Amino acid sequence: MSDRELLEGSEAIARAAVAAGCRFFAGYPMTPFTELLEQMAVWLPKADGVCMNAESELEAVGMAWGAATTGHMAATGSTGQGLSLMQESLSEITNARLPLVVFNMARGQGDYFQATRGGGHGDYRHIVLAPMDVPEAVEATGLAFRLANQWRTPVMVLGDYYLAHTYQAVSVPPIERGAPERPDWALNGSTGGSGAAKIISPLGSGVDGEEGFDLGAHYAACAAHIEAMSAGVEPLVDAGFCDDADLVVAAYGSVGKFVRYACLRLREAGHKVGYVRPITLWPFPSEAVRDAIAGAAKAAVYEQNMGQMLDDVRLAVLGAAPVEFIGGPSWDPAGFGIGPDINVPDISQRILEAMT
């Protein structure tokens, strides 16, 4: 007997988050993220958690920030537009060394740079995971909470309209009531009056041996932590048919699933094409992408924007192979990112043109 259920992406992600120990969520409705907020409001109370319908994205991320300081696993989310509003806090939360999971159900693929470059002020990065479909999103959600706690950092799960709204048969872990154990650094008020009360501050909280109030020292420590994450977070990538490929196509997210299928069909028709699909977008799996492309004469990038991940693929290859951009913006009239070009024959045609 399979324990799989037919679930919409938003419900599967919400349940996976609560099962992973998430006990606080705050959000503000915005398509295509709205249903994730609705599902959190359904599922969090079943685990004695709290879901807030905040007055705006500014307060949603602020509430999640506060909840995170108590050591309870907290999350927020929005679309790329709402994430723009949250960036000031996300930057500071990263510097405050707080774990937080951010579900970004973006409109199309135009927000790759926003997600992977540290979308706010300051010299920071946080982990970004880009699942291609609902089962992978369930895995990525559990991983996001584990990484957030392990590295004390925000982790973004980057999806889109398709991920949030596609129904798929999927197995989600069971939800248990009560709160997971909280870490030692968490606040609960108890160190007040001890002479050494805890502080959690983006200006320096005494993590990793930092002492006193010295922003220069704190920012240096934050930079060192980001370098450690860059080297220490295992990059995830999915690749296929690369060994004897003449052309390797790179793509990510839901669109990456379509590209993968196009490559499979082209292989069946005898075309020597391979694919590589980064799942961690930061740290970018440069080595795996370079290896996937190493044997090919050429690489191509398909993404539905003006060429953003393109930069990371070119940096990974460092001139060893030409990297052609075969994507482009694709918008539905409503602008929700349900691009008409998400279409296997069209993608296949672009791949074949790049091979000639």
Place this chain on the structure above:
Amino acid sequence: MEAVEELQLAPRAITVFGIGCYTAFAHNLDVEVVQALHGRAPSVATGIKRMLPDGFVLTVQGDGDMVNEGLQEMLHAAARGESITCLLLNNGVFGETGGQMTATTALGQRTKTSIEGRDPHQHGHPILLSDLAAALEGAAYVARCAVNNAGNVARTKRCITRAFESQMAGAGFSLVEILTMCPTGWFVDTLEGPGYLKDNLAPVHRIGELKAP
């Protein structure tokens, strides 16, 4: 902080600081502290209180922080009846940046961005924050105090104590607005501070308990 000690709240208190000249206190207090962004303390405090319902949560913010940048979330927290206490240190200027006009600057008050005095036609009218908050159903205790003389300091402490007791009783949202002095930002001698407060701020932002159980 005396009130925190007297009510024996130190071992369960978490203080959320906004950004202003008072932010320097954040590292010098012996209570647990979360440093928030400018304007964002009430939402951060909300997240903390929702996860620690038995805790005692307060914010410390200036008028630039609470009434300019963070007015929306302050009012929403009050309307929700969020069980937190907000302390507004209101001196009518941006002190940290050197004396610019805030939303609470009195009409006629000279600042670096209202050089001839605040003009209602050009700069608009001051926002009377406590009056706004007191009108909201979720606000249980709202008081406006001042610290320009010993009597007012003692009254301020009584109001803070009542606000804290109101939070611990689960009555809802509580706010204590405290008119404070910033002679540097007002461009007056330090000794003129108490008089300036009495003559300029206090007639606009009227002292007293606006809402009490």
